[in-house]
Amino acid sequence: MFSYTIFIMLLPLLSFIVLGLAGMKMKHKVAGLIGTCSLALVTILSYLTAFQYFGMDRVDGVYQTVVPYNFTWLPLGKLHFDLGILLDPISVVMLIVISTVSLMVHIYSFGYMHGEKGFQRYYAFLSLFTMSMLGLVLATNIFQMYMFWELVGVSSYLLIGFYYPLKPAIAASKKAFIVTRFADMFFLIGILMFGYFTESFSFSFAGHGANVVMGEGTTPFIPVDIVRALSAGAFILPTALTLMFIGGAGKSAMFPLHIWLPDAMEGPTPVSALIHAATMVVAGVFQIARMFPLWITFAPQALSIVVWVGVFTAFYAAAVACAQSDIKRVLAFSTISQIAFMMVALGVSLPGHGTIFDDHAQLGYMAGMFHLFTHAMFKACLFLGAGCIIHAVHSNEMALMGGLRKYMPITHVTFLISCLAIAGIPFFSGFCSKDEIITACFSYSPVVGWIMTGIAAMTAFYMFRLYYGIFWGTENKEAHAHHTPHEAPSCMTIPLIVLSVITVGVGIYSTLAGFLGWGGSFGSFVSSTGKDYTIHFDTQIAVTSTVIAILSICLATYIYKGESQPIADRLYKQFPRLHRAAYKRFYQDEIWQFVTHRIIFALVSTPIAWFDRYIVDGTFNFLAWGANEAGESIRPWQSGDVRQYAVWFLTGTVALSLILLCI
Amino acid sequence: MVPVQYYFILSALLFFIGVYGFISRRNLIAMLISVELILNAVEINFAAFNRLLFPGQLEGFFMSLFGIGVAAAETAVAIAIIINVYRNFNSDNVDSIQNMKR
Numbered sequence: 001m002f003s004y005t006i007f008i009m010l011l012p013l014l015s016f017i018v019l020g021l022a023g024m025k026m027k028h029k030v031a032g033l034i035g036t037c038s039l040a041l042v043t044i045l046s047y048l049t050a051f052q053y054f055g056m057d058r059v060d061g062v063y064q065t066v067v068p069y070n071f072t073w074l075p076l077g078k079l080h081f082d083l084g085i086l087l088d089p090i091s092v093v094m095l096i097v098i099s100t101v102s103l104m105v106h107i108y109s110f111g112y113m114h115g116e117k118g119f120q121r122y123y124a125f126l127s128l129f130t131m132s133m134l135g136l137v138l139a140t141n142i143f144q145m146y147m148f149w150e151l152v153g154v155s156s157y158l159l160i161g162f163y164y165p166l167k168p169a170i171a172a173s174k175k176a177f178i179v180t181r182f183a184d185m186f187f188l189i190g191i192l193m194f195g196y197f198t199e200s201f202s203f204s205f206a207g208h209g210a211n212v213v214m215g216e217g218t219t220p221f222i223p224v225d226i227v228r229a230l231s232a233g234a235f236i237l238p239t240a241l242t243l244m245f246i247g248g249a250g251k252s253a254m255f256p257l258h259i260w261l262p263d264a265m266e267g268p269t270p271v272s273a274l275i276h277a278a279t280m281v282v283a284g285v286f287q288i289a290r291m292f293p294l295w296i297t298f299a300p301q302a303l304s305i306v307v308w309v310g311v312f313t314a315f316y317a318a319a320v321a322c323a324q325s326d327i328k329r330v331l332a333f334s335t336i337s338q339i340a341f342m343m344v345a346l347g348v349s350l351p352g353h354g355t356i357f358d359d360h361a362q363l364g365y366m367a368g369m370f371h372l373f374t375h376a377m378f379k380a381c382l383f384l385g386a387g388c389i390i391h392a393v394h395s396n397e398m399a400l401m402g403g404l405r406k407y408m409p410i411t412h413v414t415f416l417i418s419c420l421a422i423a424g425i426p427f428f429s430g431f432c433s434k435d436e437i438i439t440a441c442f443s444y445s446p447v448v449g450w451i452m453t454g455i456a457a458m459t460a461f462y463m464f465r466l467y468y469g470i471f472w473g474t475e476n477k478e479a480h481a482h483h484t485p486h487e488a489p490s491c492m493t494i495p496l497i498v499l500s501v502i503t504v505g506v507g508i509y510s511t512l513a514g515f516l517g518w519g520g521s522f523g524s525f526v527s528s529t530g531k532d533y534t535i536h537f538d539t540q541i542a543v544t545s546t547v548i549a550i551l552s553i554c555l556a557t558y559i560y561k562g563e564s565q566p567i568a569d570r571l572y573k574q575f576p577r578l579h580r581a582a583y584k585r586f587y588q589d590e591i592w593q594f595v596t597h598r599i600i601f602a603l604v605s606t607p608i609a610w611f612d613r614y615i616v617d618g619t620f621n622f623l624a625w626g627a628n629e630a631g632e633s634i635r636p637w638q639s640g641d642v643r644q645y646a647v648w649f650l651t652g653t654v655a656l657s658l659i660l661l662c663i
Numbered sequence: 664m665v666p667v668q669y670y671f672i673l674s675a676l677l678f679f680i681g682v683y684g685f686i687s688r689r690n691l692i693a694m695l696i697s698v699e700l701i702l703n704a705v706e707i708n709f710a711a712f713n714r715l716l717f718p719g720q721l722e723g724f725f726m727s728l729f730g731i732g733v734a735a736a737e738t739a740v741a742i743a744i745i746i747n748v749y750r751n752f753n754s755d756n757v758d759s760i761q762n763m764k765r
Contacts, residue, residue, distance in 0.1 A: 642757045646686050 002052070002068040002215070005085050008045050008095070009138065011038045012131035016124050023120030035123035036106040039130060043099040053092045054525055061531040063089050070140050070218035078199050082219055084140035086203060089526045090289050090369055094137040097376045098279050100502075102130045104495035105274040108384050111492035112270055112391060122162060122268070129155035133279050137286060140221070141201040142191050142244075145287065149187070149251065152280050153180045159275060160267035172263035179260040183250020190243030197229040197236050205293045226298070238299035241291060245306060248284025253336045254343065255313040259589055261336055265328040265396075269387030272328060277335050277383050278376035285342045285372055292346070292365060300350055307347035307444070311451055314340035316586070318458040322465065323582035326396045327386050330466045331379070334422065337459060338375050342368045344452060345437040348444035363443065366533060367436035370522040374429035374506060378418040381499035385415040388492055389470060392485035398466070403475035407485040412471050414496040419467045421503050423460035424549045429503045431546070432510035432521075432535070438545055439538050453545055457552040464556035474563050510535065514542075670711035677704035689756045691745045695738065702734040 015038035023031050056063065070084030106126060113119055132151035139145035154177075161173030195201050202221035204212070214220060229236050253261040264276050275281070288295065288306065295303055314337045321333035349364030388411045393400050405412040421430035434456060442449030487493065513521040514537040523533035559567045572579050581587065637648075677700055684697030706727040713723020745755070752759040 640761065642760065643686055643689075650682060650686070 002049060002066055002085075002087060004045055005049055005068055005087065005138075008042050008049070008099075009085070009131060009134055011042050011045075012127040012134065014038065016127040016131060019120055019124035019127060023124050026120055028114075028119040031120035031123050032106075032110050035127055036103070036110070038127065039099070039103050039106050042130070042134075043103045046095040046099040049087065050092050050096050053087055054089075058532075063525075065212045066215075067140060067212060067218055067221075068215040070214065070221070072219045078222070079195055079201060080219070080222075081143045081201065082141050083144055084218065085138045086140040087138070090286070091137045093369060093373060093526055094286060095134065097373055098130065098133050098137065101274055101278040101376055101380045101499075102126070102133075104380060104384070104499060105270045108273075108387070108492050108495045109268075109270045111489045112387050113268060118162065122159075125155055125158045125162070126271075126274070129159065129275060129280075133283075136283060139203070141203060142194065142291075143201045145290070146184075146187060146191055149247075149283060150184065152275075152283065153177060153184070153251070156180075156264070156275050156280055159271040160264050162267055162271065166266075168263075169266040172260075172266040176260040176264050179257055180250045183247050183257050185247075186243045186250075187247020190240045190245075190247065193236065193240040193243065194229075197232050197240070198224045198226060199228065200224045203290065224294075230298070237294065238302040241295055241299045242302050242305060244291065245284075245288060245302075248287040249309060250284075252281050252284030252339050252343070253313075254284070254309050254340065255316050256588060256592070258313065258317070258336050259585075259592055262329050262332045262585065265326070265332050269328065269383060269390060272332070273380045273383035273387070276332065277379040281335060281339055282342065282372050282376070285339060285346065285368060288343070288346050289365065289369060292349075296350070303347045303350065305347075307344055307448065310340040310343035310347055311448060311455075312340075313337070314344065314452070314455045315458075318455050318462065320582055320585045321462045322458065323579055325398050325583075327389065327398060327401070327466060327470065328383075328396050330462065331382055331386060334382075334459065334463065335379060337455065338371070338379070338422070341434065341437055341452065341455075342371050342375070344448070345371060345440055348440050348448065350444060363436060364440035366523050366527045366535075367433060367440050369526045371430075371433035371437055373522065374421065374433045374503070377499050377506075378421040378428075378430060378503045381414055381418040381496055381503065382422070384492070384496055384499070385411050385418065388488035388496070391488055391492070394483070398469040400476050401470045402473040403471070404485055405471040408487045410487060410493045410496065414493075414500040415467065415471070417500045417503060419463045421507065422463050423553060424456055424545055425553075426542075426546055427504070427507050427511045429507035429510065431507065432514055432537075435514075435537060435542050435545055436535065439541050442538075442541060449541075453548060456545060457548045460549045460552035461556045464553050465560050468556065468560035472561050473565070667711055667715050670707060674704045674708040674711065677701075677707070689758060691748065691755050691757055694757060695741050695745065698741070699734060699738065702730060702737075706730045 015035055019026075019031055019035060026034075053063070053066070058064075066087040068085050068087070070082050070086075072080045073083050074081040106123070109122065109126070113122055116122070129152065132148045132155055135148035136145055136152060139148060157173045157177040160176055161169050163169040164173075191201070200222035202224065204221035204223045212221065226237075250257040261276055261281070265272055267275075317333040317337035317340065321330050321337065324330045324333065345364040345368030347364070349368070388408065389401065389404065390396055392404070392408060395401075417428065421428035424431045424434045438449060438452050438456065441452045510521045512518065514535045517534060517536060519532065519534050521535050523535045527533035559565060584590075681697045681700035681704060684700065685694050688694050688697060709723045709726045709730070713720070713726075717723065748760060749755055752761075
């Protein structure tokens, strides 16, 4: 029934191959059209899949997991690496998110990347990325997920390094790839541990229904042998899952592996919107969501690691974002902070008292996925809006902006809508998801709840600092003298409008549904038990968080709205070191540089390199020297002297005949 | 009659004189003459053994005749080679062929 889903994977792959091989021979427009049309088809198929999947009847109140394709790629005795497609509520939701944002980015890039050299290459890499991300979420087993995980990393590397003639871009792309690859080492160890002890890579525990509907001709899932894993030791599964989480933490930019994300802003802004805001960076969150049944049942204590890493990262990123002057860096740190929110949401989602899958206690799972959905939409809108601003002002720095609301009305309104969403104002989508996360945090521990509320307040503050810094305040007349900023062309503003409409639409419906108790909101599609969950807002928490958000916005307005910012300047003078530390991201990059250069390179790598050069290479050089010397010693035999040859011939004959006589 | 061992001794003597001559002479024609000596010694050997072991049969003599024929052909080839060597290296010494020397 879902046999068309294979095209969701094949179309972007085909478009990558065509654009990659023949792109340079095509005109820009043709390449862009091929990429965009293939993606439009993918989007249509994704929506069709979602419509059909969520339209299916539930079995025992739960959407069944459907596996239309699963074939064995590499059989290895009992384990085998499969490639396939798995449809389950979270993967279908991710399909919608990825395809929508990717389509918006494709359309937007027509305008943003207009005239760039390498336009076709850009669209080829966008297709590669989309295919990889889709493969990641549709994976039927952890190894397929890992394979596409690495492919996503490669696409990110290629796209960040798009402006490769520039040194910062190359450095940033290398940094991104190396940091995520380092984290993926732990992921791989986790996978191997998991596969060894449970003798399966398959997501046979995926979904919540007892039956997984396999398509015809698919390789069946090997059930995950939990008994065997547990008998090897109770720490095995938590360790494997935590190692996998470390891999996810690298990809999702959790502290301290977040260092690559701000630098990744060197790539083109639509790339930042697609990869580093909406899709790739949520891969870590998706991984935990996918493995969630195992986390809940066998490693609930390990979830506390997830929570505290998330809380610290959220706070750290929010603190740094308050002091950044480059608009893309503010958005990057904001992304890190919001993904930390999603991680915290998953982490606080613990079993309730009594049954394992208790409806209310596991709110965090639903909230985290809901936030993933809403965040993807409004963050992509923010980044694309930032792209319009950069396009108008030709710079990323806030100092050159200010007062842009007169010149760019559409960008202004959509940016404002997204800022209101991220700040958590009711009737915008961010409020619903963030409120659910905070509710879940409060039911886990009040400490975590209040910390996350505080961080939400900081979020509202720095986002509105950004908003006022760009659109209000004094205009930078000198910069505008050369080139008056103008609104972006319609192919760039239409995606902004679409994403804002989604944000507002989902927001209005979910807010009303949450307060009035309607069904049909996100919880009826994705929830920890799989059953239809009606979101009810806890009035106390909702009111508290809204009031705090409004207060933060007022504070930001008070400080940043005016023509000049005396309070901000006074604070800057009073706390110069704190400001500089925050501006320099609390020296995390310098710490990592120190650790890698002074400790790892000097103490570990240098001796190993010495060993390799002198001992390993030395052995082989010695063997070669020996062979050479042996050859040199035999060389005089080939003298070219016929008489010497005759002597040897005679000697040999005499010797041979003596031997034959004696035998 | 001459005892048959004397033929063997003669044949051996001629063979090793020929070998010595091949090794020690520098002139190519002299080396060729030595090779002829070796071949002739071998033919005497065949004839003598034939007379000793197979008195009524003639296979050994046929080998000798064959050997004489082969010696003649090989001499022709060898003279051709010697002439080419002389033309290229302008000398009739075996030491003059230096191309393959280190």
